[in-house]
Amino acid sequence: MYKSGRIIASLVIVVALLSLPFFYNMGKTNKRPGINLNTPAIQKLAVKQCIEPTEWMRANHMQLLNLWRDEAVREGKTEYINSQGKSFKIGIDTCLNCHYNPALNSSDQFCVSCHDYASVKPTCWSCHPWQNGAAK
Numbered sequence: 001m002y003k004s005g006r007i008i009a010s011l012v013i014v015v016a017l018l019s020l021p022f023f024y025n026m027g028k029t030n031k032r033p034g035i036n037l038n039t040p041a042i043q044k045l046a047v048k049q050c051i052e053p054t055e056w057m058r059a060n061h062m063q064l065l066n067l068w069r070d071e072a073v074r075e076g077k078t079e080y081i082n083s084q085g086k087s088f089k090i091g092i093d094t095c096l097n098c099h100y101n102p103a104l105n106s107s108d109q110f111c112v113s114c115h116d117y118a119s120v121k122p123t124c125w126s127c128h129p130w131q132n133g134a135a136k
């Protein structure tokens with residue numbers, strides 16, 4: 001038992017050493033893609049907000065677009081009321097009205113740059129070709 005102090009001390013050191021790479025890489029790994037939010041439409045917004053809170057959009061924009069598709073195509077809905085009671089026109093165009101930047105190449109556009117970075121290939125663009133954020 002008299003050795004337990006030293007054992008605990010060396011365990012602490014081992015754990016500290018093992019976690020060094022983690023601290024060293026903090027903020028370096030998972031570097032985000034160069035997302036460009038600086039579009040003419042967003043510059044004009046008094047309050048820089050997406051349709052729903054940013055974190056939610058980052059994680060759930062695909063579900064929102066699928067919901068919009070179902071509502072538009074199956075129920076003929078044209079309007080989406082967000083969690084703050086604000087109204088938006090249902091359509092992929094609505095996203096691009098804010099997120100498309102005519103000054104950028106197609107590969108640098110908001111949607112495309114992030115999808116390329118994450119190797120996501122939405123199946124939507126075969127039918128919505130000009131709506132992939134590359135051109136408008």
Ligand code: HEC
Binds near residue numbers: 065068093122127
């Ligand atoms: C097989 C072809 C096809 C594919 C693939 C497709 N769509 Fe559509 N989508 C349509 C058609 C046709 C309409 C109706 C167009 C209209 O009413 O103007 C539509 C309408 C929509 C609408 C509402 C209208 C608008 O202007 O945006 C949304 C939102 C939508 N689709 C989202 C998606 C999403 C998201 C995907 C991929 C997950 C997708 N679609 C894939 C054919 C397709």
Ligand code: HEC
Binds near residue numbers: 042065099
């Ligand atoms: C009224 C303008 C506007 C519309 C319409 C809009 N956005 Fe946004 N969006 C923004 C702004 C501004 C931000 C950044 C908010 C911030 O800085 O927190 C943003 C952020 C985002 C983000 C998070 C980006 C990041 O930093 O990770 C995603 C994803 C996104 N939008 C997708 C969409 C999609 C998909 C649509 C259509 C369904 C859409 N947006 C419609 C203005 C808009």
Ligand code: HEC
Binds near residue numbers: 062111
């Ligand atoms: C911050 C990065 C980021 C931005 C910006 C972004 N996306 Fe995405 N998107 C993703 C990721 C990651 C996925 C895949 C998520 C998954 O598979 O669960 C995805 C998936 C999708 C899908 C579903 C694809 C499928 O086949 O099911 C659609 C549709 C989509 N995004 C549309 C858009 C549109 C339109 C914009 C621009 C207005 C946009 N995204 C901007 C990261 C982003």
